[in-house]
Amino acid sequence: xxxxxARCSVDYVxxxxxxxxxxxxxxxxxxxxxxxxHADDRAYKPLNWMSPPCTLKEGxxxxxxxxxxxxxxxxxxxEVLHDTSHELGVDPGxxxxxxxAHLQELLADRLDALGAGWTLIRRxxxxxxxxxxxxxxxxxxxxxxxxxxxxxxxDGVEQLTRYLELLNRDTLIAPVKGVFAAQEIKPQxxxxxxxxxxxxxxxxxxxxxxxxxxKLKLF
Amino acid sequence: xxxxVERDVLADAVAWTARSLPARPAVPVxxxxxxxxxxxxxxxxxxxxxxxxxxxxEAEIDEPGRVLVSGRLLADISKSLPNRPVEVSxxxxxxxxxxxxxxxxxxxxxxxxxxxxxxxxxxxxxxxxDVFAAAVAQVAIAAGRDDTLPMLTGVRVEIEGDMVTLAxxxxxxxxxxxxxxxxxxxxxxxxxxxxxxxxxNDTAKSLTQGDSVQIALxxxxxxxxxxxxxxxxxxxxTRLLEGEFPKYRALFxxxxxxxxxxxxxxxxxxxxxxxxxxxxxxxxxxSFSDGRLVLEAGSGDEAQASEAIDATLEGExxxxxxxxxxxxxxxxxxxxxxxxxxxxxxxxxxxxxxKPDVEAEATDEYRYLIMPVRLSG
Numbered sequence: 001x002x003x004x005x006a007r008c009s010v011d012y013v014x015x016x017x018x019x020x021x022x023x024x025x026x027x028x029x030x031x032x033x034x035x036x037x038h039a040d041d042r043a044y045k046p047l048n049w050m051s052p053p054c055t056l057k058e059g060x061x062x063x064x065x066x067x068x069x070x071x072x073x074x075x076x077x078x079e080v081l082h083d084t085s086h087e088l089g090v091d092p093g094x095x096x097x098x099x100x101a102h103l104q105e106l107l108a109d110r111l112d113a114l115g116a117g118w119t120l121i122r123r124x125x126x127x128x129x130x131x132x133x134x135x136x137x138x139x140x141x142x143x144x145x146x147x148x149x150x151x152x153x154x155d156g157v158e159q160l161t162r163y164l165e166l167l168n169r170d171t172l173i174a175p176v177k178g179v180f181a182a183q184e185i186k187p188q189x190x191x192x193x194x195x196x197x198x199x200x201x202x203x204x205x206x207x208x209x210x211x212x213x214x215k216l217k218l219f
Numbered sequence: 220x221x222x223x224v225e226r227d228v229l230a231d232a233v234a235w236t237a238r239s240l241p242a243r244p245a246v247p248v249x250x251x252x253x254x255x256x257x258x259x260x261x262x263x264x265x266x267x268x269x270x271x272x273x274x275x276x277e278a279e280i281d282e283p284g285r286v287l288v289s290g291r292l293l294a295d296i297s298k299s300l301p302n303r304p305v306e307v308s309x310x311x312x313x314x315x316x317x318x319x320x321x322x323x324x325x326x327x328x329x330x331x332x333x334x335x336x337x338x339x340x341x342x343x344x345x346x347x348x349d350v351f352a353a354a355v356a357q358v359a360i361a362a363g364r365d366d367t368l369p370m371l372t373g374v375r376v377e378i379e380g381d382m383v384t385l386a387x388x389x390x391x392x393x394x395x396x397x398x399x400x401x402x403x404x405x406x407x408x409x410x411x412x413x414x415x416x417x418x419x420n421d422t423a424k425s426l427t428q429g430d431s432v433q434i435a436l437x438x439x440x441x442x443x444x445x446x447x448x449x450x451x452x453x454x455x456x457t458r459l460l461e462g463e464f465p466k467y468r469a470l471f472x473x474x475x476x477x478x479x480x481x482x483x484x485x486x487x488x489x490x491x492x493x494x495x496x497x498x499x500x501x502x503x504x505x506s507f508s509d510g511r512l513v514l515e516a517g518s519g520d521e522a523q524a525s526e527a528i529d530a531t532l533e534g535e536x537x538x539x540x541x542x543x544x545x546x547x548x549x550x551x552x553x554x555x556x557x558x559x560x561x562x563x564x565x566x567x568x569x570x571x572x573x574k575p576d577v578e579a580e581a582t583d584e585y586r587y588l589i590m591p592v593r594l595s596g
Contacts, residue, residue, distance in 0.1 A: 116463075185366070187242070187243060192245075194245065195245035202365075202366035202367045202369075203367065204365075204367035204368075207367070214593070215391075215592070215593070216566060216590045216591060216592065216593050217391060217590060218388060218390055218391065218392070218393055218568055218588065218590050219390060219465055219470060
């Protein structure tokens with residue numbers, strides 16, 4: 001990752017043309033070749049950018065970035081104020097949503113939210129295609145695999161279906177039923193889940209973590 | 220199959236049956252409406268494995284038969300037909316609907332794949348249609364709409380001899396209604412069921428045409444997990460909800476410190492007016508003193524409103540605040556000219572009941588328990 005702070009003007013020549021007049025800006029040159037020009041505001045959107053694959057040619061006071069379509073980002077540099085490079089390595093990627101992980105922890109502690117008499121086998125129960133969030137037994141002793149999502153969409157149902165298929169091959173725990181638990185379940189996902197014999201449960205995050213509003217209630 | 224039927228009769232029957240068609244059918248045939256013509260009668264059915272509906276109308280049958288067509292399409296078509304007799308006939312894999320000079324040709328769905336509708340559970344008893352509809356409407360308003368507590372989205376139906384009790388709660392209010400019915404099945408002395416509130420409400424409203432509604436439950440206890448309703452040639456069954464309904468009877472306070480009597484209509488008008496300035500989730504405050512009820516809403520720098528109306532008070536004076544929507548729904552549900560409200564303290568639930576006039580005794584037929592809102596400061 002190369003960070004350059006420079007007084008520069010920028011011209012974009014491609015499907016449409018754009019011009020940024022001279023001003024101090026941050027230019028990021030990333031390992032994949034992408035170049036983006038940032039002003040000192042907003043969190044995510046550069047003023048101008050070129051996505052990879054593209055090539056950067058550094059000339060005398062003029063940088064030219066060209067992509068495969070022949071579009072050009074021309075940065076005319078008047079003064080370099082800062083220029084450093086840092087080796088960041090490979091990013092581990094976005095880790096599992098904090099709320100989702102917390103929901104898993106809370107639900108494992110309070111399986112009675114799914115049904116009276118349910119007992120935990122383990123969290124993150126391993127399968128050959130990745131761990132299933134919770135494996136437990138219902139009151140009748142039937143094994144249940146629980147997939148937890150913040151927003152329950154079709155993808156989550158597909159994921160649980162794959163886990164169930166593999167888990168049901170294990171004669172020691174089969175038959176394994178599925179529970180799809182989420183704070184909000186999309187109607188499409190619900191239809192698919194019910195059609196596959198998977199039970200849908202809507203989770204109340206605040207109730208699970210005991211931070212319910214202080215409104216007076218009957219019970 | 221070939222039959223002829225009056226346009227209004229057809230449109231009405233199709234609209235009623237199509238109500239319970241699934242919005243997202245898991246199997247294509249479930250989007251279908253089953254038409255069966257036999258013995259001068261046209262029977263229409265829909266089913267989505269949760270709710271089934273079956274209605275029959277008189278029709279001139281030229282050729283008996285059964286066919287499955289898209290329910291939504293048939294409902295849209297039949298309600299926009301001109302007011303002339305409608306002739307429906309099959310032609311190979313197509314159904315033709317002719318009315319006046321309008322002609323529609325619809326593809327059929329494979330009728331042999333259509334699931335059999337569940338049988339009506341053993342008939343259990345009957346109640347007048349309008350009594351049933353009114354009772355269900357009074358109770359269903361208090362049912363929860365939040366899927367995180369599925370058992371609260373239902374209405375609990377309890378049968379004890381010739382008495383039926385309906386109850387629903389969303390944790391902020393609880394509505395309980397009792398009515399008499401005529402038990403018909405032997406040995407059905409007590410039964411309980413948890414019926415999805417929305418289905419129950421829709422069903423009760425649509426069965427008021429008949430003199431009486433048959434309610435059918437599987438005997439002994441919850442049994443097959445199904446309840447059926449039948450009246451005026453229409454029949455609906457629905458799957459019951461699972462889960463433990465809260466022990467609601469214990470929620471009613473044993474005694475009250477204060478009993479207020481207010482005429483319902485001026486009370487409703489005043490609440491509506493005053494709550495205009497109540498922002499979302501802010502309460503309307505009620506102060507009861509002898510002969511007078513002062514309603515207030517809004518506070519601080521925001522818009523404020525107040526109004527005073529007549530009220531009779533027995534016991535201690537009290538100031539208490541309620542969610543205006545829950546208060547109005549309760550006042551409307553008691554369905555009486557005079558409302559009686561019993562209080563314990565400003566943080567304990569209040570009981571609303573109705574009575575025909577100020578002097579009369581309040582009845583326990585319908586009770587609406589409402590939780591107050593805590594007042595800050």
